[in-house]
Amino acid sequence: MSAMAAVEQILGGTNPPTGVVVGTSISGAVDIAAGGTDGTGGTVTPASMFDVASVTKVAATTAALMRLVSQGALDLDVAAGHILPELRSAAGASIRDLLTHRAGLWEWQPLYFTPDPWASVCDLPLRYEPGTGRHYSDLGFMILGRIVSAIAAAPLDEAVRTLVTEPLGLSSTGYGPVTGAVVSGHGDATEQRMVRTGEPYPVLLTDPGFTWREEDIRGVVNDGNAAHAFGGVSGHAGLFTTVEDLLTLGRAVMGGEFIAEPVVREFFTAGPDDGQALGWRAADVRLGGERRRLIWHPGFTGCAFGMLPGADTAVAVLSNRLLAPEPRTTDSIWADALRAVPNLTWEITS
Numbered sequence: 001m002s003a004m005a006a007v008e009q010i011l012g013g014t015n016p017p018t019g020v021v022v023g024t025s026i027s028g029a030v031d032i033a034a035g036g037t038d039g040t041g042g043t044v045t046p047a048s049m050f051d052v053a054s055v056t057k058v059a060a061t062t063a064a065l066m067r068l069v070s071q072g073a074l075d076l077d078v079a080a081g082h083i084l085p086e087l088r089s090a091a092g093a094s095i096r097d098l099l100t101h102r103a104g105l106w107e108w109q110p111l112y113f114t115p116d117p118w119a120s121v122c123d124l125p126l127r128y129e130p131g132t133g134r135h136y137s138d139l140g141f142m143i144l145g146r147i148v149s150a151i152a153a154a155p156l157d158e159a160v161r162t163l164v165t166e167p168l169g170l171s172s173t174g175y176g177p178v179t180g181a182v183v184s185g186h187g188d189a190t191e192q193r194m195v196r197t198g199e200p201y202p203v204l205l206t207d208p209g210f211t212w213r214e215e216d217i218r219g220v221v222n223d224g225n226a227a228h229a230f231g232g233v234s235g236h237a238g239l240f241t242t243v244e245d246l247l248t249l250g251r252a253v254m255g256g257e258f259i260a261e262p263v264v265r266e267f268f269t270a271g272p273d274d275g276q277a278l279g280w281r282a283a284d285v286r287l288g289g290e291r292r293r294l295i296w297h298p299g300f301t302g303c304a305f306g307m308l309p310g311a312d313t314a315v316a317v318l319s320n321r322l323l324a325p326e327p328r329t330t331d332s333i334w335a336d337a338l339r340a341v342p343n344l345t346w347e348i349t350s
Contacts, residue, residue: 004033006340010319010333011035015326017302017319019044019183022337023243025251025314031340032243039184039216039323049172049182049240050318051222053299056239057141059173059249060160062099062279064148066253066267067163070260074151076278080143083150086122090143093130098140099278100271104130105137106204110195112228113205118146124204134273138225138236145235157233165245168252173241175233178219182240185222185301186322187213222301222322237299243316250307250314268295268309285338286345287311294346296334302327304334308341315341 001009006022019036021044032046052059068074080098081091093103104126111117121142128135145156152159157175165173192212195203213227221227223237232238252258267278270293275281283294287308296306302321307314317337321327338346 001339001342002033003031003340004035006317006337007033007035009339010317010336013328013332013336015324015328017321017328017333018323019048020302020317020319020333021046021048021050021243022317022340023247023315024340025247026341027312028251030244030247032247038182039320040218044183045181046244047172047181047242048318049178049180049242050303050320051176051183051185051301052239052241052303052305052318053223053237053301054138055241055246055297055299055303055305056237057235058279058297059241059246059305060156060164060239061141061144061148061235062267063249063253063259064152064160064163065095065099065144065279066259066263068148068151069266070263074147076266080147083147084122084143086119087143088122089124089126090122090140093140093143095144095147096278097130098144099267100273100276101134101136101140102131102271102273103137103140104128104132104135105139107136107201108138108194108225109201110191110203110205110207110210111225113207113210117225117229118142120205134276141236142225142230142234148235155233156235160239164249168248168258170241170245170248173239173245173249175238176220176240177232178240182219183318183320184216184218184323185220185320187215187217188224189214190322191224216323241318243318246305246316246318247314250305250316251312254307254309254312254314264309268293283346287313287341288343298330298334300330302330302333304330304337308344313341
């Protein structure tokens with residue numbers, strides 16, 4: 001299946017996003033296709049920029065950490081509190097613990113309810129016993145973003161630009177707000193519902209009468225903590241990019257020159273919990289009948305990005321799924337996008 005066929009399948013499904021871009025890079029041959037609208041009536045093109053939500057965790061934060069480790073500037077087993085002395089409850093967690101989501105942190109809290117969101121990250125009590133299992137945490141990547149900033153001695157957006165985007169020429173990748181060919185997103189309805197219901201996570205913080213975004217948004221990040229608490233720049237969310245830039249990043253990460261090959265192998269190796277490597281997710285797939293490891297990560301807004309390192313293959317999908325009346329899951333959109341890679345079979349397990 002081609003990239004265009006994958007786009008048509010995604011847009012032709014139940015409750016599709018209004019627009020989508022799919023791309024593959026296979027042994028240097030690039031195939032990118034786009035379809036649908038940007039949410040305001042404009043046409044989505046291969047050059048359209050999207051809010052990639054948690055893909056930020058790998059395309060910005062993890063990639064920057066890989067570069068720092070490759071440069072010898074960071075030890076994965078150092079305690080986070082050694083780098084960030086203001087940390088309290090998670091001070092003993094290592095960089096490795098944070099990357100594998102085993103630091104015991106809360107998954108999410110509406111930090112914008114507090115006058116000092118970063119102090120809240122530092123002070124919130126742990127939810128789980130550290131090291132006892134994977135508990136996917138936005139807070140952990142907020143801490144990792146601060147670690148990138150501390151080691152690079154620069155604000156996070158500047159550090160990501162210096163370590164990742166400028167060396168690779170990723171001219172359409174960066175933190176918002178952004179203008180131009182950017183696809184619309186959604187307001188705060190999802191987080192407003194999470195606060196109201198306490199699902200999927202109990203809420204520890206009291207709503208001070210927060211003013212929610214009710215309208216669709218354009219060029220500013222959907223994620224509430226990134227937008228309201230951290231000015232659009234965070235280790236867990238906030239990045240805008242294009243499919244072409246993600247494919248370029250994927251080729252560079254797999255190449256063994258931009259990041260030293262031993263570091264790539266370490267980050268791509270599955271950890272103690274099924275499906276989780278260092279920062280990246282990992283899944284077993286079949287490519288032409290042969291078992292391969294897919295290294296990837298999804299984003300809540302309907303985006304995903306991954307690589308097949310042994311097959312010189314990168315793949316990405318960007319969509320605005322939250323504009324659908326009953327949005328499809330990102331995993332199901334990703335499964336359709338992966339069909340653009342010939343002879344690839346992946347079963348949704350999450």
